[in-house]
Amino acid sequence: MDIRERQNHTAAITYSQRQRSIERIAVLAYGACIVALAVQIAPEVAPRIPLVAGAILAGYLAADLLAGIVHWLADTYGSPHTPLVGPTLIYGFREHHDAPEKILQHDFVETNGAAAAAAIPVAALALTLSATAPAALFMKTALAALTLAVVATNQLHKWAHTTHPPTAVRVLQRLRLILRPEAHARHHTTPFRTHYCITTGWLNGPLERLRVFAEVEKAVAVLTKRNRSPTAT
Ligand SMILES: [Zn+2]
Ligand SMILES: [Zn+2]
Structure with a gap:
């Protein structure tokens, strides 16, 4: 049974009960x-605080970069009808531009479910790594932080659109430890093609100064002779 019909441009996408059940299990x-x-990591924290x-x-920074890349891809290529990632990923970002x-x-489930599902294989890989060897502990902890920040990203993004978020969230935003509403507003401002990072937004400045996404789009257009999706505005 469909619990909500989602409209996007001319296409109707449904958030099915089945998809919601899968996302609930994923969470x-x-x-x-x-x-x-x-x-696994807790006993190693005290003796190895710097590591x-x-x-x-590193995991937190990587999450901001990964979120930025995924967001840019979803805004830029494919459509809500692209198999697998269309309804689960692209649709949400396109809907967000139509109606932020x-x-x-x-x-909670609809906000975080898809990211949780994507994070499970990485978290499972991290579980297999040693917690005692320094290099393995670093990778294990970084992957744990990466997945946690990735799963939290949509929630952080949602709070950046919330007029009155919880006080603790507002404090974290003001400390710039999570995405600030003022910084994210630049993504929702013409030309709607900048500031894709939505975990902390820390990497938006360097990525925009280097014009990374714009240059990659140009290269893709030259190589494939196809421009970015006209629906992502
Ligand atoms: Zn976007
Ligand atoms: Zn937004």
């Missing part, structure tokens, strides 16, 4: 993975 499964990772802190920072406030209607 629970990812939650189990991150708790298990925390249990663990560096790994968390609709993100506020998404509950």
